């Protein structure tokens with residue numbers, strides 16, 4: 001038997017793993033890949049975004065509630081998951097609002113990266129998925145997630161860096177998750193409109209700046225048959241997602257037909273590959289890179 005491939009997904013908050021790349025993970029797990037989600041913060045400062053869950057007893061115990069939601073989503077996706085122990089920075093109302101003391105967004109890069117370097121050295125992923133340098137959206141924890149992911153990718157294989165966090169391990173590819181592209185939402189909007197389904201995306205698309213995407217999509221992973229699992233995992237984060245809300249306005253069948261992939265930008269690669277790709281592991285042969293696995 002060949003050695004297993006391993007995929008690590010690095011996320012800022014519980015629920016991000018279910019809205020960004022979840023169907024990809026569900027697919028790879030079911031194909032025998034080992035998948036670990038690393039969640040940098042506990043999501044302690046997230047608001048309750050589902051009106052049906054906005055109740056005093058839930059708001060008062062939000063950290064615990066979000067852990068339980070994460071457990072459920074993890075089971076649905078079939079992945080492993082670990083929290084890396086930082087505290088949510090919250091989303092500032094404007095750029096002048098100071099971040100709260102001790103939060104993830106205020107950590108020094110080395111302090112913020114050490115637990116992820118340790119996780120990489122322990123789990124030994126071949127591929128890491130994270131956000132682009134805008135964080136996908138401008139939440140300080142998402143931007144910091146990009147920075148620590150790059151730092152871990154570059155440092156985990158260097159025996160002189162981050163001493164005391166395990167044996168060096170060099171991941172081979174680093175991807176940015178590219179789910180929220182204008183191209184995709186335009187396609188979904190057109191398909192919904194053509195089918196007479198009200199689309200809520202028009203204003204949003206109109207406000208999108210008309211410029212080339214900063215990080216072009218290099219890799220489209222077919223995973224339409226796992227969209228149902230993705231949706232179930234997202235709904236498990238009941239405080240964060242309204243099942244009757246915006247996120248679920250495009251019927252799953254339309255998404256499966258019009259946009260059956262989850263998309264990525266290959267940000268770093270130490271292996272030869274030809275773009276575009278349809279597999280995050282193109283160019284990687286676990287037997288060659290994991291001689292220690294018998």
Ligand SMILES: [Zn+2]
Nearest residue numbers: 012013016139
């Ligand atoms: Zn988040």
